[in-house]
Amino acid sequence: MYALSLEKVSKHYGRLTALDNIDLKVKPNTIFGLLGSNGAGKTTMISCITGTEHKDDGKIKVFGKDIDKQTQESKFQIGVVPQEFNFSIFEKVKDIIIWQAGYYGKSSNEVKERLNFLLHELNLYDKRNQPARNLSGGMKRRLMIARALIHKPKLLFLDEPTAGVDVDLRAQTWKFIEKLKKEEKMTIFLTTHYLEEAEQMCDEIAIIKSGKILKSASKKSLLNELESEVFTVKTNKPIKIESKAIKFYQTTKGQTEVEVSKSTKLSAVFELAHKKQVEIYDIRPKTNQLERLYLQLNQ
């Protein structure tokens, strides 16, 4: 059974097609990354799944439960961290989370332990009695994460969880997401504009453009689709070679890179450099392979 499946889902805003016949499947206990440029339809898709927006067409199932027919059962499985802040800034941090528990029929006593656990995990414990307007941007985002997790959902939606978040906190957020996957057996559905991040963290990746899914596959198979791989290299002198299998070039930032076709052995790169009397000190795979694929697909 899939954690999430969309069948021919469409959504229009007036004449604009925000989601165009979307088919998508998410396996349980994976981190699924939805990538796409501004206005591609990521938030709209999450909204249609989570009930803050109505789809026009199609079928959506959450752990096999149809969101139209088994609405309440499916909603118990879902937690949502939206892109934009959506809590009352006048309420206290802990009250916001407790009210949310109440919307799942849970009293504040029943969620006491969970609340404290989440407040500690997300570094909000000291702020628990503050009105939400007193929180920093990063804290507000963490508050929304805590709120989304209070009822122990099995499928967590994170709409750009790391946008506008500092490096430290971003790393922490990712660690926490990994922990949720591992310890709570959660399935994570997230959107991000940081392709490097997606490449490192996601098991599955889908790319959406103008409401259409261009690609949806495991990260591995996606990266395998790239005909070539790019390495950053350090050499004793500048080198520029254009051949079919191996291309040395300088990036705009002055970094030397070499693009090697999949069928070529790495030793051939050294041989070629050696022939040109260039010595390679260092060679490492460039991390954001995904970016290349993304740019190719998005053209």
Add this chain to the structure above:
Amino acid sequence: MKNLQFKIYKTLVKKEVTRFTRIWTQTILPPIINQSLYFIIFGQFIGSQIANIQGLSYMQFLVPGLLMMGMINASYSNVVSSFFGSKFQRSIEEILVAPVSKTTMIFGFISGGILRGLLVGALIYLVSLFFTQFQVYSIMQVILFSILTASAFALAGLINGIYAKKFDDISIIPTFVLTPLTYFGGVFYALESLPEFWVALSKFNPIVYMIDGFRAGFYNINYFQNSTNLTVLIVLNIALFALAYKLIQKVTRA
């Protein structure tokens, strides 16, 4: 699942009550000051120069109408501002993503309005005791009409809140519809004393029936039959609920 919705309902009500009691200087105090001014100026200063109405001093006659006026405004504005506020801050999404049925959502919001209406009504009632004495003929009828009136206006406030796109939209109906209807609803005068044309026109104003039935609960004097008053109120409540139910299906994050 029934039990679940009831638990959710309790959360919604608790949250609404917490909200309006937290900001009591905006929600509870103003109507009490307002109505006290009416009591002093209309009841005491002007009322002393007005002949008794159906055996009641003008002050006595005024009390039920002013109570209703306070309750109508309180229940309406509670729901419209709470609902619009949660749309504006997007916190309505907290409810939309959770297993809250549409019926529970409606009842949760309007219960908050009804409770604020009843609280404001009870407090104005206490204040009125400083100005005059009266016996309550039927406490049951007073309570029944209070609740049905408050719920009708709570529902109307909800409908306004669903439609509202900006802050202006939540003051248009109160200013242009609610206040005139209340003033023409028989708070300050008995229908008997009006020319026929105005009586005929008044019959289209639902508030007339509310105040008539409510006042009858105090003094056992009616213009309309009690059953007429009650029927109007019940039909109005059902119609408003049906409309609210239809509209709330369409509420989204936007």
